[in-house]
Amino acid sequence: MAALVAASSPAPAETSQSPYVQRLRQLAQLQTLNAELLSRDSATAVLQALCDRHDPEAPRVRARRIETPDSPQAAAGARRELGAAANEPIRLRRVELMCGDVVLSKADNWYLPGRLTTEMNTALNTTETPFGVVVAPLRFQRRTLSSRLLFNPLPAGWEARGELAFDTPATPPPQVLQHRALLQTPDGRPFSLLVETYTDAVLVP
Structure with a gap:
């Protein structure tokens, strides 16, 4: 956890890096995290692996x-994306996914409780267990709808500018990456719409 906590305050070793190298490291970390999220079904598993490393x-x-607060308009939009009937219950679970005291991502999760088991719904309502862990018995698959970098430490055309063009480090904003995704059963039936926003704590000096 010490390394993740250090993400919000640069470690002494970081001061020896040139701004160019620091920016390359940040971009590489973002691209690696993005690729892992795109290739895995569980975002929680990706974050747990980040903590464990x-x-x-x-x-x-x-x-x-x-x-x-309830948002009927947002619920209606999520219902359409999930292909749910007008009378099918839908719930919003908004959470911060944390490793210790460090917030790695914030997630809005619109899900259909009628497509989960009673035990799963109880766990979601009464515990801090991540959604992906709770619904793992469904052997769900993740279908990414969009992936967007919210932080670009190197601007377009950086390859041609050379190292000397970057004389200052890049300071990441509080939010650096966002994914929208559907979780669905193996037969293609969706039951969850996720909007995940990853914080600058995923960037480790």
Whole structure:
């Protein structure tokens, strides 16, 4: 966990890197995380692996609930994307996915409780277990709808500018990457619409 905590305050070793190298490291980390999310069905598993790489004794990733007001318009949009009937119940679970005290991502999860088991719904309502862990028995598949970098440490055409063109480090914003995805059963039936926004804590000096 120490390495992840250090992401919000540069470590002494980072000061020896040129701004160009620092920017390359940030871009490489973002692209690696993005590729892992695109190739895996569980975003929680990707974040857990990130925690474990930097601390073999890292705690399990947990989902801290955030209370959110009802939004009929947003619910209607999610219902359409999930192909749910007008009378089918739909719920929003908004969480921060955390490794210890570090927030790695924030997720809005519109899901259809009627397509889950009673045990799964109870766990989602009463625990901090991440959604992907709870619904793992469904052997779900992830279908990414969009992937967007919110932080680009190297501008377009950086390859031709050379190292000396970058005289200052890049400071990442609080949010660096966003994914929209559907979770579906192996037969292609969706049951969850996710909007995941990853924080600058995923960038490790």
